Amino acid sequence: MKEFPINIKPFGQRAVLVEWPNEVNESILNDILRFVDCFQQLGLPGWEMSIAYNSLTMVSAMEDIDFDLIAEQIKACHNEDGSQQLSKERYLWKIPVCYDAEFGLDLNETAQTLALSVDELIVQHTSFQYTVFGIGFLPGFMYLGGLPSKLEIPRRKEPRLHVARGSVGLAGKQTGIYPQDSPGGWNIIGSSPIPIFNPASEKPCFVSVGDKIQFTQISRAEYDLKRIEAEVGILRPEKHKLDA
Amino acid sequence: MLKILKSGFFTTVQDHGRFGFRSIGVPVSGVMDDDSSRIANQLLENQTDSAVLEITMTGPTLLFEASTYIALTGAFLSPTLNNEPIENYQVIKVNKGDILSYGKLQNGLRSYLAVKGGFKTQKVLGSYSQYYPVTMKKCLKDGESVDFEETLLFNPAISGLKIDSKATETVLKVHKGPEFELLSNEAKQKLFNTPFSISEKNNRMAYQLAELIEPHKNSILTSGTMPGTIQYTPAGRLIILMKDGQTTGGYPRILQLSSESIGVLSQKRFGDQISFELI
Numbered sequence: 262m263k264e265f266p267i268n269i270k271p272f273g274q275r276a277v278l279v280e281w282p283n284e285v286n287e288s289i290l291n292d293i294l295r296f297v298d299c300f301q302q303l304g305l306p307g308w309e310m311s312i313a314y315n316s317l318t319m320v321s322a323m324e325d326i327d328f329d330l331i332a333e334q335i336k337a338c339h340n341e342d343g344s345q346q347l348s349k350e351r352y353l354w355k356i357p358v359c360y361d362a363e364f365g366l367d368l369n370e371t372a373q374t375l376a377l378s379v380d381e382l383i384v385q386h387t388s389f390q391y392t393v394f395g396i397g398f399l400p401g402f403m404y405l406g407g408l409p410s411k412l413e414i415p416r417r418k419e420p421r422l423h424v425a426r427g428s429v430g431l432a433g434k435q436t437g438i439y440p441q442d443s444p445g446g447w448n449i450i451g452s453s454p455i456p457i458f459n460p461a462s463e464k465p466c467f468v469s470v471g472d473k474i475q476f477t478q479i480s481r482a483e484y485d486l487k488r489i490e491a492e493v494g495i496l497r498p499e500k501h502k503l504d505a
Numbered sequence: 506m507l508k509i510l511k512s513g514f515f516t517t518v519q520d521h522g523r524f525g526f527r528s529i530g531v532p533v534s535g536v537m538d539d540d541s542s543r544i545a546n547q548l549l550e551n552q553t554d555s556a557v558l559e560i561t562m563t564g565p566t567l568l569f570e571a572s573t574y575i576a577l578t579g580a581f582l583s584p585t586l587n588n589e590p591i592e593n594y595q596v597i598k599v600n601k602g603d604i605l606s607y608g609k610l611q612n613g614l615r616s617y618l619a620v621k622g623g624f625k626t627q628k629v630l631g632s633y634s635q636y637y638p639v640t641m642k643k644c645l646k647d648g649e650s651v652d653f654e655e656t657l658l659f660n661p662a663i664s665g666l667k668i669d670s671k672a673t674e675t676v677l678k679v680h681k682g683p684e685f686e687l688l689s690n691e692a693k694q695k696l697f698n699t700p701f702s703i704s705e706k707n708n709r710m711a712y713q714l715a716e717l718i719e720p721h722k723n724s725i726l727t728s729g730t731m732p733g734t735i736q737y738t739p740a741g742r743l744i745i746l747m748k749d750g751q752t753t754g755g756y757p758r759i760l761q762l763s764s765e766s767i768g769v770l771s772q773k774r775f776g777d778q779i780s781f782e783l784i
Contacts, residue, residue, distance in 0.1 A: 273761035318729025397753025
C-alpha cells in the first residue's frame with residue numbers, strides 16, 4: 262500500500278482528477294511521482310499528466326473515457342509497492358540570479374517590509390533548495406515550495422501589467438521565475454538569465470516536477486555574459502543528481 | 506501561398522492543438538469550435554485535424570497565389586470572392602489571383618477557412634496552432650503569407666451542406682466539476698435557473714461572465730484545469746477557460762463544459778446570453 266489515501270474524481274468527459282491529502286508535503290509529492298511512474302509503465306497511450314502540489318490531473322486525448330475502467334487502473338497503480346525507486350533521475354538545478362536594483366524592482370521595499378537588509382534577504386533566498394511542486398499557469402512556470410518564513414510577503418497591492426521574462430519574485434509562501442513576459446503581482450527581487458522555457462529545444466522545459474531549484478547570486482557582469490550565452494544557445498544551468 | 510493583405514481583428518492558424526506538454530504548463534490550444542473546423546476539413550476531404558484559419562469577428566482580406574478549393578464554416582461574416590458573395594458550408598473553387606474578403610458579422614463570432622490539403626506553417630511542439638509564446642507570433646499580421654499546396658482539380662463527394670448555425674444555441678451542457686459541492690444551494694439555484702451574459706473579457710484564453718453568483722471564501726491548492734473548466738472566484742465571478750487557457754489554477758472548479766458546448770460558447774460575443782444545464 263502507498264503511504265497516503267487517494268480520491269479519484271471524474272473531471273468532464275476526458276479527464277480524471279486524483280487527489281492526495283490536502284497539504285503541501287514532499288512525501289505526498291513523491292507518492293504522486295511514483296504513481297505517475299507506475300501508470301506510465303502500463304503503456305496506455307494518449308494521457309497528459311499534470312501534477313500540482315497534492316493532485317494529479319490526467320487528461321486523455323480521447324473524447325470520452327470509461328471512468329470506471331480507468332479508476333480501476335488508477336487504484337491498481339496506487340496499491341503497488343511504494344518503495345521502489347523512481348525511474349527518472351531527479352536533479353537539483355542551480356539557477357543564477359542577478360539581484361541588482363535594475364532588475365530587483367521591489368528589492369529594497371521587500372527587504373524593508375521583511376525587516377532584513379538587502380544582503381540578508383539575498384542570503385536567505387539563495388540558502389535553500391526549493392522543491393518543484395508543479396509546473397503550470399504559464400509554459401514553464403514552476404510552483405516552488407520550501408520558502409523560509411522570513412521571506413513570506415504579501416503580493417503587491419497592484420499587479421504590474423508587464424513583468425519581464427526571467428524576473429524572480431516573492432509572493433506569500435512562494436518564490437519563482439517568470440518564464441515569459443506577463444502581467445504579475447509578485448514582488449520582483451532579481452532576474453535570471455536562464456531561459457526556463459524554450460519551445461525550440463528538444464526538451465522545452467529542462468525542469469521536471471520533483472526536481473529542486475537553488476538560486477545563486479551573480480554579478481551584473483556575469484548576468485550580461487550569461488545573457489549572451491543564452492541568446493546563442495550555449496548556456497546550460499548547473500545540475501546535480503538528487504537521490505544519489 | 507495565401508497572402509494576408511489585411512489580417513482582420515484576430516486571425517490565427519489552428520489545428521487540433523498540441524497534446525503532451527501539459528506537464529510543463531503548455532495549453533492545448535487548437536480551434537475553439539471543433540465541429541465547425543472539422544466540417545470545413547471534411548467537405549474538402551482533408552484530415553480532420555488539418556490546419557485552418559480561425560477568423561474572429563472582423564475578417565481578413567486574402568489573396569490566393571495558387572489555385573485550390575476552400576470551405577468556410579462557423580460564424581457568417583458575409584464573405585465575398587472577388588466581390589461576389591459566397592456561402593458558408595460549400596466547396597468553392599478559387600483560382601490564382603482571387604481575393605477572399607469578409608464583410609459584416611451576421612451571426613456567431615469565429616469563422617473557419619479551410620483549403621484543400623490544409624495550411625502548412627512551421628509546426629511547434631507538434632502543432633500548427635498559434636499561441637504566443639510557444640509560437641513566435643500570437644496571430645497573423647498584414648503582409649504575411651501562409652503556405653498551402655496547389656490543387657487544380659478536385660471532385661468533392663458532396664459539394665455543400667445545409668447546416669444550422671450554432672449561434673442560436675444558448676444552453677451550455679455541463680458536468681459537475683471537482684469542487685461543485687462547495688456551491689451553496691442558493692448559488693446552485695442561480696447557476697441553473699438564470700441566464701448569464703458574456704462580459705467584454707472574452708478571448709481564446711477564457712470567457713468571463715458578467716453576472717456574479719454568491720461570493721465565497723473557499724480556496725484550493727493550485728490544481729489542474731483544461732478547456733471548459735469553470736472557475737469560481739471569491740467575488741462570485743465565473744470564468745470559463747477556453748483552448749488557450751492556463752493548465753493549472755487556484756480557484757474552485759465548479760463545472761466542466763462538454764466538448765460540444767465549448768464550441769457553442771466560442772461563437773458567443775460580448776452581451777450574448779447563455780444558460781447552464783447539467784448532463
